[in-house]
Amino acid sequence: xxxxxxxxxxxxxxxxxxxxxxxxxxxxxxxxxxxxxxxxxxxxxxxxxxxxxxxxxxxxxxxxxxxxxxxxxxxxxxxxxxxxxxxxxxxxxx
Numbered sequence: 843x844x845x846x847x848x849x850x851x852x853x854x855x856x857x858x859x860x861x862x863x864x865x866x867x868x869x870x871x872x873x874x875x876x877x878x879x880x881x882x883x884x885x886x887x888x889x890x891x892x893x894x895x896x897x898x899x900x901x902x903x904x905x906x907x908x909x910x911x912x913x914x915x916x917x918x919x920x921x922x923x924x925x926x927x928x929x930x931x932x933x934x935x936x
Contacts (some may be wrong), residue, residue, distance in 0.1 A: 843851075
């Protein structure tokens, strides 16, 4: 075997190796891409579920705050109106 034949044989083996390497990189790239899509989907589902739970909790807390605010509003309103009504009745009787 002379030098040119060895070079041609090396080129053939190198091209086969290059093709296999390219194919494996392509397969690996597709595999990584698929995993990333799956991961993105799982994260999206978890975020959607988590945000829904936060919205429900916020709605519950806001309604509780609103109830408390209305209760205190009525208590202060009654606390103001009752003495005022008594004062007006006392002034009318004078």
